Amino acid sequence: MQQAMKVTVKSWTGVATWRWIANDDNCGICRMPFDSCCPDCKLPGDDCPLVWGACSHCFHIHCIVKWLHSQPQQQCPMCRQDWKFNNK
């Protein structure tokens, strides 16, 4: 059996979609998907990142900041625990 063919891949351009590694699909505050952006933003991803709280809930950063500003107590809107940013 003659093996005459050699295939060399010089470059491979693949297509991928990015997503946040989070325990939910949608932001609990704005109800938009995490992979999209909060209602105030135009561009997703770097421009509208997610933050995790110590309680393991996560939100668009703009959403949770807005929420915390409007509340007397700094609580997670999902579980009512005190909100602390989890800088993991």
Add this chain to the structure above:
Amino acid sequence: MAKKGELEACWSKINYAFPILNGTIFTECTNEEYEDIQEIVINLGIQIKIRDLVIIHIEKYVRQNIVPSFWAKFVKSDVEVKGFQLFKTAINDLYDSVTNFEPMLRKLSLLNSNCSDNMPIFGERDIILGFKQLLRATLLAQIPLEFQYIIYFFYKVSFNVFDNEYENSDMGEDVMCSGCWNDYSDCNCAYIVKVFHDTNRKLMELQLLERLAGQVLTNFIQMRIESHIQKLCTGTFDVSHIAFLENWLDTTVMSWLTRIYCGGSSKPPPDDKNVQNAISKFKQKLSYYLYHSYTKLRIDQLFNIIIEYPDSQPAVDDIKLCLDKTDLRPTLCKNLQTALETRLLHPGVNTSEILTAYVSTIRTLRHLDPSGVILETVTKPVRNYLRNREDTVRSVVSSLTEDGVGSELAEELAKFAADGEDDLEKEDLWDEWNPDPVDADPKANSSDRKASDIISMLVNVYGSKELFVNEYRTLLADRLLGQTVINTEKEITYLELLKLRFGESQLHFCEVMLKDVYDSKRINALIHQDNSFGDSHIMCNGMILSAQFWPPFKDESLELPDVIKQLLERYTKCFEALKGNRTLNWIPHLGNVNIEIEIGQKKLDLTVSPFNATLIMHFQDKPEWSLEELHQVMKVPITILRRKITYWQSMGLISEKSADYYVLVDGNDANRSNVATSQVQEMICEDEESESVMASAHDQREGELQVFWSYIVGMLTNLDSLPLDRIHQMLKMFASQAPGTECSIQELRQFLDTKVRTHQLVLQGSMYKLPKT
């Protein structure tokens, strides 16, 4: 009381004075003799009786002799010149016999002046006028069926001569005189002109010109006008003919007509109001006819004029001018509509061609009728038709954003951006306001009609921007993923232009898509610098998309070769390191691969799809595969495999040994395959590009409507059963602002019907219900 003998003498004297009583006209009776005779008649007191008797005899003579012999000459003949001669003789004879009557008529009017009853003779006070009236009445009473033939010939021959006189350009080159069709040596023109004027003068004197020849003359001139227009105006649209035609009417036709009416002189007598009136009336009639026939001709050619616009602008200007003078607007609308329907709106015409014609129509009709009413009426069928073509939106969008073939629209888009600020000036134009034409639709707003430009006319085919924006998104996605080198700047320019028209919010998604492409380049550069990526001989690039903003992709599976899978995994790791808390989902069948194939002495450098790359890499490991085995390793449906493997077959690398069993072609054989590599490459590239990687518009729509399903289920659970329009209303209330959520009632009905078919809904009467579980 006179004796009987005296009475007889008197009678014979009366007969002598009025020979008509014996059936002849000629007499030697002189004026002096007549005066004596009249004396006798008056003395006898019978002047009224004698007058009436004479008139009765004249009447009889005219009826039995003059008129029949006149009409007897009107024989149908095929020879023009013979007709000319016949008519001439007829008129001459008639004129002569009328002249012969004159002495007797003079006597009769003397007699009449002695009658005291003041009876009008044939409606006229004057005997001579009365006689002419009688003659005309009798002539027309006996008119034969085909009398117009020789009159027609008569005027045809003479008009020919006149025509020739005015257009004597190429004299001497022909042997024949183009006026009278004789050899130059015995040209008859002068004679014809003389006879013609003579005859017309006589007809005028008899007041028979308009009665006898009017109809023929009008018909004849109209025919000449028509043939002249035909001769002048076929095929060329880039010259305005109207001034030329008006001039022709004024000089050639009118001067000829004047000559007829004035017996040869080219100017009407300044003191004869009757003739002047007749001529100016005739002229009005003829110029209306001229405009009418010219416009008609142009209307028949309008489709071609439109196609050639703007080169054909002079012709359009002509029509515009003429439309005001004639009442052909409805004809124009109807004819153009039919022309569009028969020549454009059938399956044999490409959508892009229809669009080009449509754009051209819009431009032309906008110029023709700035109010936009004609445009609206005429293009209605085109819009309806375009709405039913599946690829309309795609054609419009691609011609909007591409250079080259459809660039007209791209220009239009750029133009809109340029002259968007004109609106302020319009405030000053209030004094140039015109009411809408009568055929305008009173329900529609006239400013809408005027304001809409070409692109909005196209967009309005569908009645919403949404569809266009969505289609543009799909097209952009295809372009961004299909190209190896992406010209981001160009795309951004188009996007900015489109934003001006469709608004920022509609095109927000596209903006994100472009940013994704731009960001991917940066990420690729960063990852390539990263040492942990490891040095692989394979250059790995990623195109990292924000899934929420891209149109849904076609759902296809493909198992990549292990080497590549590891490579992509490493890329993902690097990405995760780069962007905390984020990861990648690869879409294996998208992208492109640059591979080099060495087979025998041949080297191929190809850019192919991941599918084709995977396939050929499998054949590198093992030269013989059955379709089933390939299906096992690649996880691709067999039908698709069979279709796509043809790529490598056409390259001459793989051949089908037996049914569904493929083998690698022997290296030496491969050398012999005489397919020029570059050629194939081009061919395949096209093939690859033509296929969209996006889900079809229909599937997309289905997916979008799925959003509503949960709402509908909720509604029906609470309210038990609802009719279609109620569901539609409630959905409208709840509908969010995401693109595509606008939903027509028809679409909703279709969607609900599919649900009924899959037994997820029950339709009872006109009410939708959830099936009982």
